[in-house]
Amino acid sequence: MGAARSRHSAEAPVVGSVRRAELALERCYVNIDRHLRASGAPVRIMDLFARLRQRGDFSVPITHPSDWGLPAEGCPGQVIWSSSEMAFGFLYKVQALASSLGRDWNAALPSNGWQIVHFFGFDNSFNHALLYPALYAEVFPHWTPRIRYHVNEFYLLDGKKFSTSRGHAVWGKEVLSPKTVDVVRLHLGLTRPEGERTNFTLDALRRTGKEIFQGIWLNWLDALHREIKQDFGGHVPDAGDWSPADRAFFARVEMYRAAMERAYSDDGFSVRRAAAQACDFVRDCVIYRQAQDYA
Structure with a gap:
């Protein structure tokens, strides 16, 4: 960013570096591709994935400096990025639903029998359809998530x-x-x-x-x-x-x-x-x- 400035202070921003945990997404491309094809993902999402693959190496930070959020283990002063946290939040919602239905579903042991359906705007496609399946494959290598994706494009006003x-x-x-x-x-x-x-x-x-x-x-x-x-x-x-x-x-x-x-x-x-x-x-x-x- 050129000539960056803060709305909270007249002081110049401090330029520096920080070590963050990252996910090398290019290592997950095969798993993402397999997942999207099995899920019958819309063509729009498949096109987004194809354009992402053309970029080659692509790492996604999954922690950032903050005191608001879930503390990131092994990264003092950092929290888990809310978008990556949300992937697992869905699984805990499944577990919460199960408790109300008298089922014994466990967020830490997702089942291949689960069917998850996502509804979202296209601007959330990267997180829902590319990042989340990659995170699931990293954490639960023996789980094959079944997810349907229903996407809205932008709705304009006048x-x-x-x-x-x-x-x-x-x-x-x-x-x-x-x-x-x-x-x-x-x-x-x-x-x-x-x-x-x-x-x-x-x-x-x-x-x-x-x-x-x-x-x-x-x-x-x-x-x-x-x-x-x-x-x-x-x-x-x-x-x-x-x-x-x-x-x-x-x-x-x-x-x-x-x-x-x-x-x-x-x-x-x-x-x-x-x-x-x-x-x-x-x-x-x-x-x-x-x-x-x-x-």
């Missing part, structure tokens, strides 16, 4: 990165209320940055609420509720004999159910696809209902 420090953000209290929470959830699902950056605008959120949620979903449900209440005393009537059109529609409902199940599964996880399926399902219901009005 075409620019969210920044709370610059006030470029949307605060929850501005858009969230008991009446709007479902609209916000639907819109975020439809625009989730999966595999690409996407953009949030308040105008687009309002359109989702007006044109999709109110204009289609609630109008359909309100009309259906009124009909059941007025014509059938508030009880859903028996469908009677099904026509070929009814059976065809039921088959479409089953297709949507299977697609939603897939969108929320570990292998095919996609909130954006689930939200789109929900919208398509409701539109099909509206079309089917309109066709049945003649009866």
Whole structure:
């Protein structure tokens, strides 16, 4: 850094050196590669790993001078870097979960039967998908961790990165209320940055609420509720004999159910696809209902 200065003092920073514990990550590349392929890591993470390997030797400090954190054994005046500490924090969370379920899982003896699922933004990919597997291989050489990685790209606001420090953000209290929470959830699902950056605008959120949620979903449900209440005393009537059109529609409902199940599964996880399926399902219901009005 050139002309570095502190915000806490007018004194010039002290330049010096310190010995820190490091992990030579290049020694772990084979284990990382094996792990990512077995985990079915997204292409975006595989590309990050390929670019890392091109750098050749690459050491990651895992301790640093501080009095805040877990003391680093053998390194006086230093603590364990929080990012490397977090890798093992996950295992202790698994152990804590086990105690509430009456299981005997042990963080110090991780099992090959565990399935861990990580959700994170792409800017955390190095830690989650490259550093943590390397640390696990160093500490638990006989453990083969099974980890799934679900990654978000950056979600922009009006075409620019969210920044709370610059006030470029949307605060929850501005858009969230008991009446709007479902609209916000639907819109975020439809625009989730999966595999690409996407953009949030308040105008687009309002359109989702007006044109999709109110204009289609609630109008359909309100009309259906009124009909059941007025014509059938508030009880859903028996469908009677099904026509070929009814059976065809039921088959479409089953297709949507299977697609939603897939969108929320570990292998095919996609909130954006689930939200789109929900919208398509409701539109099909509206079309089917309109066709049945003649009866």
